[in-house]
Amino acid sequence: MIVFPNAKINIGLNIVTKRPDGYHNLETIFYPVKIKDALEAITAPQLSFSSSGITIPGDKENNLCIKAYELVNSDFELPPLKIHLHKHIPIGAGLGGGSADAAFFIKLINHQFDLKLSVEDMQNYARKLGADCAFFIENDPVYAFDKGDQFELLELDLSKYVIVLVMPPVHVSTADAYSGVKAEPSAESLKELIKLPVAQWRDRIKNDFEKTVIPKYPLIGEVKQALYDAGALYASMSGSGASVFGIFETLPPLEHLEAKSSVFYNV
Template sequence: MITFPCAKINLGLNIVNKRSDGYHELQTVFYPTKLTDTLEIKRMDDEFPVDTACDLKIYGIPVACNEQDNLVVKAYNLIAQDYDLPRIHAHLFKQIPSQAGLGGGSSDAAYMIRLLDERFRLNMGNAEMERYAARLGADCAFFITAEPSYATGIGEILEPTDGPWDALDTYYIGIVKPDIAISTKEAFAHIVPQMPAKCCRDIVRQPIETWRDELTNDFEKPLFALHPELADIKQRLYQEGAIYAQMSGSGSAFFGIFDRKVDIGRAFDGMFTFFDKL
């Protein structure tokens, strides 16, 4: 059985508080994209000579971790604590770059939970799958339904949100990822939490032409100071005709929303790029 874990972008991202446990509370709107990985699972033969219950093989863009430490395997092991799962082979083809703010690893984990539920008829339901997913990562729960959502808490509290979603279907998205890896620790190290003047949930309900002046990502300012080339990427997206451009999550990928096709690969030669309908 095969599925296609999708990347997400953040339409606005504001860090509003630091909790006593060290985690940060945020406000953001998650939006799914057509950039995907590919994940396949197959039941393992009883005689197959491996010691692991989930035998994962990863292809495509390299992932900087041992395969048994991957969130796909952690998702399997988590569900196996409560459900009687057979041993499986899992094949993951990576097209979503890591340390990009696109949620690729979280998406892979959530889609693994969805695959296990469907393939082995666990009948968990979305709410239960979201609870499992949230135990694997702050934004994992979003990918159980992968529908536009307003997220609070550390990213795990999700509410459906309205916006110009039907209108956005006529737009295009370009994603650019430079060869810069930004760890979550580095991204948060320079953040000063504060409430935004206007909530991103309210801003995305407005016409997209207004987003440039009002919709913000709090990670941009400190990371632009550390990596000036990131600010240049955002500016170049606007020069290419983007109606709105922003860093996704804690970076280092950027997205631009366009009303026409643009040759992103030419404009950002040497970087990872993706372009498709939004």
């Protein structure tokens, strides 16, 4: 069985408070986009994982798909699977690609082996694998809060716009992104701000990570400015970076960015 895990972008991201467990409470908007991986799982004599496309760092045994298998297998006796992932979603980009792969894998085995897991059941498994992982179970626009793993559905449709994603040759670690970030509740509700026309988001909807990430990685700021210069109604780093997306009324010419960065159109 083959599924196609998609990425997400963050529209706004506020670091609200530091939690006793070391995590941060935040608020953000998760919006699914069309750039996808391909994930296949078939029964086999033994459990295995392989990949193609973008090189995935780390040991295969620590891949989130294997972790998802082991998590579900602790409650169900699953047969061994041969898992293959073709990686297309950029890594270290703030797009949730690894989380999407794990969540779609949970959905895949639920369907393939008729486990009869509810949406809530699958989300609870996914929450153990990553803060944004549970989002991809339903995969609809949401207002996310707490660690980014609690959701309220949103009426948000950007289908009449063109979304362009730019991935500069930069890798931002989570530690880098959080270093120096000051947790502070936002003066304005992101749930209310998202209702404004997209053209008004520029001066109202912020990503707190940009305050620390862009000074360390100026190329990200240059990409964001280039998107505005090309006519973006709104541009922002996604999550903790390093990707930057722009929302346009029409498809812009961005050949000058393609020389240094990977550019994905109509995502």
